[in-house]
Amino acid sequence: MGNWLITGVSSGLGRAFAHGALAAGHTVAGTVRRPEDLAAFEAAGPAGGPGRALGRLLDVTDDDAVRAVVAEVEETAGPLDVVIANAGYGLEGIFEETPMAEVRAQFATNVFGAATTLQAALPSMRRRRAGHLMAVTSMGGLMAVPGMSAYCGSKFALEGMLEALGKEVAAFGVKVTAIEPGSFRTDWAGRSMTRAGRSVTDYDELFGPIREARLAASGRQLGDPAKAAQAVLAVAGRPDAPAHLVLGSDALRLVGAARRAVDADITAWETLSRSTDFPDGAQLPVT
Numbered sequence: 001m002g003n004w005l006i007t008g009v010s011s012g013l014g015r016a017f018a019h020g021a022l023a024a025g026h027t028v029a030g031t032v033r034r035p036e037d038l039a040a041f042e043a044a045g046p047a048g049g050p051g052r053a054l055g056r057l058l059d060v061t062d063d064d065a066v067r068a069v070v071a072e073v074e075e076t077a078g079p080l081d082v083v084i085a086n087a088g089y090g091l092e093g094i095f096e097e098t099p100m101a102e103v104r105a106q107f108a109t110n111v112f113g114a115a116t117t118l119q120a121a122l123p124s125m126r127r128r129r130a131g132h133l134m135a136v137t138s139m140g141g142l143m144a145v146p147g148m149s150a151y152c153g154s155k156f157a158l159e160g161m162l163e164a165l166g167k168e169v170a171a172f173g174v175k176v177t178a179i180e181p182g183s184f185r186t187d188w189a190g191r192s193m194t195r196a197g198r199s200v201t202d203y204d205e206l207f208g209p210i211r212e213a214r215l216a217a218s219g220r221q222l223g224d225p226a227k228a229a230q231a232v233l234a235v236a237g238r239p240d241a242p243a244h245l246v247l248g249s250d251a252l253r254l255v256g257a258a259r260r261a262v263d264a265d266i267t268a269w270e271t272l273s274r275s276t277d278f279p280d281g282a283q284l285p286v287t
Contacts, residue, residue, distance in 0.1 A: 001025040002237065003077045005070065007060055007117055008087030010037035012186035013136060013225055017084055019044060020229030022053055029073040031058035031087065060087045060113030070120035079128060082236050083121040084179070085114035085135040088154075092211065093196025094203045095149040102196055103150045110154035115161060122169070129173040132237050135162055136179045139251035142244075143258030147207050166243050167287055175241040179232060180255070182248030184223030223248045 004021050008014040009030030018030045022044060030041050030053065038055040054077060056069050074080055088110040091102055114135045125131030140148060141155030159178055166176035198207075228247050235241045246252055266273070 001027070002081030003073075003079065004028045004082045004084070005031075005073055005080050005117075005121065006084045006086055007031045007058065007113070009041050009055075010034070013181060013184060013228055014084075014086040015041075016225035016229040017086065017232055018053070020226065020233055021082075024233055026082075027052040027054065027077055029054040029056055029069075029077060031056045031060070031069065033057065033059055060085075060117060061108045063112075063116045066113070066116045067120045070117070074124060079124055080121050080131065082132045083118060083134065084232070085117040085133075087113055087117075088136065090148070090193045091150045091196065092147055092193055092214070093150065094147055094198075094200065094207055097199050097203070098150055098196040102194065103153075106150045106194075107154050107157070110151070111157045111161070114158055118165070122174070125174045126169065126172045131173075132175040132177065132241060133165070133169075134177045134179055134232070134236075136181065137162070139180050139182045139246065139248070139255050141178065141180060142246075142255045145210070147210050163243060175238075176243065177235065177241050178244050180244060180246045180251060181228060182223055182246075182251030182254070183217065183221040184225050184228060184248065185219065185221045186225055187218075222250050 001024075004018075004026050006014055006018050006021070006028060007030075009018040009028075010032040014030070018028045018041070021028045032038050032041060032055060035057065038057055042053050042055040044053045054073065056073065058065055058069050060066055070080075089106075091098070091106045093102070118133045118135065121131070121133065125133070135158060137155045137158050138151075140152040141159040144152040144156075162176055162178045169176065195211075198204075231245065231247055235245060246255060
C-alpha cells in the first residue's frame, strides 16, 4: 500500500478520492482549510484503518505552507507515491463583468496552488525514480462554455503545465495525469461556486438560461464521485497511466465536440497558416 497526498478533501471529488484510497488500504494525507473539516476527515481513519487518515490544515495559495506540509508529511508518513492537487473552486461570470481581482484569485488557487503542490512533491519522486503526480483540471480545461471564462482559463493553463511536466519527468519514471471530470454530484455548482455580479444587460439572453440550468442541475449531476475515485485508483501508479483521464460521458461528449471544432478551424485555415513561414525556416522537432 502507498502514501497519498490529496489537497482539498473536505468535500466533493477530493473527499471521494481520499475515502476511496483509504478504503483501498492506502495512507492518505488530506488537506483542508477549516479546523472542523480537519476533524471530520481524520474521523474517516477508523473506517479506512487507524492512523491512515492524516489531516493537515493548508491554504494552497500559501507557497511556503504548501512546501512545509509536503515535507512534514514525507517525514512523518514516508515518501509520497501519489499526489493529487485537487483543491480548487469555480468562478462563474461573464468575462466583461468579472473583476480582475476575482480572476487573479481563481488562478492563484486553481493554477498556482496546484503547481506549488506538485513542485513540492516532485524532487523526492525524481530522486526515487517513482511516483505519480495528478491534478484535477476539468472538462473545462479542454473545452469552454460561456460564463466560465476565468475558470476555464485556469484549467486550460493547468492542462498545459501538466502536459509539459509529463514530458519533462517521463525519463525518471514519474507519471503525470490530468484528471478531467465532467459534471459530478458534488456541491461544486452550489456552495463551492463563486459568482461574479451582473451589470451588463446585453448578456442576459445568453447567460440567464445558462446560470439557471446550472443551478437547477445542482444535486442531480450525472457523475458519481465514488465511481470517479475508483477510476483514479485504477490508473494510480500504473506504468501506462494516461496523461489525460476524462471522467464522465458528458465530458467525453463535450470535449470531443470541442476538439473537433478546433480541428475544423485548423483544416479550414491551413493554407493561410502555412503562408506565414520563411521558405528556409527551421522546423521544430516533434516531442
